[in-house]
Amino acid sequence: MATEFSLLERTILKAKSLTEEQLAALGEMGVQGRDAFAEIGTVVTLLELLSDLDPAVATRVLEWALPAGPAAPAGPAAPGAPISPSWSIRRMPRFAPTATTSSPRTTRPATCV
Structure with a gap:
């Protein structure tokens, strides 16, 4: 059976x-x-189907083919497969420094009894 990918898909x-x-x-x-x-x-299934396929290529193909990206594999990642974090440092909240004030309680020396 010949492949039926459209010209755009093949490209x-x-x-x-x-x-x-x-x-x-x-x-x-x-x-x-x-x-x-x-x-x-x-990606794991695609690599099982095409054993000579590079894991990075398999990842790129599925990222394009599946709008939500490839599903996480159920087992360990394929050797050499890129691992991307599920979080981004850019999305982490930034905390503005606050002015610290000292209260009379914290400025007195502690006494031992």
Whole structure:
């Protein structure tokens, strides 16, 4: 079965570093368009289907194919797979420094009895 990716899809997948052979292999497996990647679902599954695929390429492909990004794998990450934090330092709240005032209680020396 020949691959049925549209010209635009093929161009995008090639830009993500998929080879013609990998595109043909996906077509033979029944992956014939962007929507079919939803059934694959995870980077781990895509790597199982295309064993010669680089994990970084698999991640880029699924980030494009799945609008919400690839689902987190159920097991350990593939060797060499990029790990991205689920938080961003830019989203952390900033605390403005406040003026400290000393009260009479804190300025007296402590006495021992």
